[in-house]
Amino acid sequence: MTPITEVDGRRLTLSNLDKVLYPATGTTKGEVLHYYALTADPLLAHLHDRPLSFLRYPDGPDGQRFFTKNPPPGTPSWVRVAEVPRSSRESGEQVVVQDLPSLMWAANLVVEFHTPQWRVAEPARADRMVLDLDPGPPATVVECCEVALWLRERLAADGLEAYAKTSGSKGLHLLVPLEPTPSREVSAYAKALAVAAEAELAGLVVHRMTRALRPGKVFVDHSQNSAAKTTATPYTLRARPEPTVSAPVTWEEIEDCDSPERLMFRLGDMTERLERYGDLLESLFDPALAGTLP
Structure with missing residues (x-):
């Protein structure tokens, strides 16, 4: 029944x-x-x-x-x-x-x-930017954390605040609240960031999707800022072997990450995390914290 x-x-x-x-x-x-x-x-x-x-x-x-x-x-x-x-x-x-x-x-x-990074009332005008940090084996989320910390500082230099979540798979997503901005402009800025990361973190970062370039490196995927693209929503479960969650994380957790398991969260972990932290991405909804691209 x-x-x-x-x-x-x-x-x-x-x-x-x-x-x-x-x-x-x-x-x-x-x-x-x-x-x-x-x-x-x-x-x-x-x-x-x-x-x-x-x-x-x-x-x-x-x-x-x-x-x-x-x-x-x-x-x-x-x-x-x-x-x-x-x-x-x-x-x-x-x-x-x-x-x-x-x-x-x-x-x-x-x-x-x-x-997507936009709302139905303003198609193709993003109110957030996303950078998807995807490790190519043998790199793991540990290397993603190193890249995330560099990107956080680089974004701060442009007056932008970054927040983080796990992808629920192997990597990390960085989210940046924005004043509504045409998606094409956000895409261009995100690509420039990825290129800068590759130049600064030689041997660790790649900004192109080409598979042959990615072993042992972190692919900084900027493409999800395209108006036509989407990203896994915070708190969604993923279709992975275990019921992993795209879980918001603190910058302290990113700084302290020394093994992939440290940033692997399953559905049974989330009630305690919400009780402890609340929604770590709540600031994305605060208009006062929305940045503007340089």
Whole structure:
């Protein structure tokens, strides 16, 4: 029997709650839904007014995965859907998760949440910049931390404040709050930063995606500032062997990171972290802290 529950007055059908989604840890779909209910407040703040892209993995990370921007079939009428540009010539509809019932409906589909750096009211005008630090083996998140600390200082020299989270995979994401700025300008600045990092940290950083250049180095991916690109949303679970989270982290944790496990957080870690720190990315929402590009 498929359970039906009520969330804030909305009736939801929740399916296959005992299904194991992460065989490495035995984590079930019911536990995944419980995680999203526990982290709903900060997650909803980061999803607010942003068009969603879904990476769906309904049979777990080892099963089929598919990435979609279109509202899934059967999307309830009470879930907000917005028309957003897909290119200079066309637009399309995307889900915008604004409340707990919509969040739990989406979580029941088993998804990673991905969002752009802009909001639906101002397409292609970014209110944050992202730098995705992706290590090429044998480099790990430890090397990403070294690069992140350099970038933090470089951004501060331009009057910009950086905040960090794990990717939930192997690397780190740096987020910078901005006054709304055309995405193309943010992209150009982010690329210049990546090029500067490669010049300054020779042998450690690469700014191009070419696979042959990346072993043992940190790829500073600036491309996700493009208006058409998205980044894993803070607090989303990832389709990895274990239920890892794209988790906000402190700069002290980055400074002290001497092994990859130090910055690997799973769904069971997040309640305690939220109780201890609150949302470490809350400053992204403070207009007084939004910077302007030099």
